[in-house]
Amino acid sequence: MAAGQPTGVERRDALVSRLCGGGGDRPEHFERLKVLLLGQSDAPYAALAREMNTSERALKVAIHRLRKRYRDLFRQEIADTVADPAQLESELRFLAAALTRK
Numbered sequence: 001m002a003a004g005q006p007t008g009v010e011r012r013d014a015l016v017s018r019l020c021g022g023g024g025d026r027p028e029h030f031e032r033l034k035v036l037l038l039g040q041s042d043a044p045y046a047a048l049a050r051e052m053n054t055s056e057r058a059l060k061v062a063i064h065r066l067r068k069r070y071r072d073l074f075r076q077e078i079a080d081t082v083a084d085p086a087q088l089e090s091e092l093r094f095l096a097a098a099l100t101r102k
Contacts, residue, residue, distance in 0.1 A: 029062075036063050037070055 029052060035041035036048075049059040078095065079088050 030066075033063060033066055037066055 032048065032052065036043070036045075045059055046056045049056040052059065054062075075088075075092070078091055079085065082088055082091050
């Protein structure tokens, strides 16, 4: 990696910052929502909504919007790593396959 280039951790932190900014989401909610973002929790939405002092419907909408922003930003991050934009879909499929292997 060239000097001055952001590390993977720095890029991830910048992505999280971008997710928490814009769109009105409060950064303190991101920690609670991130497990739902990737479908890694079976926590009931109703209980989480009460903890966050919001309605279950508003929570579902917030998660839906957060997932969309995450998907768009993730796609852009991967697009920035390929030499040819035509390789993007192939790279995304490869990454998805690698992440779902056990």
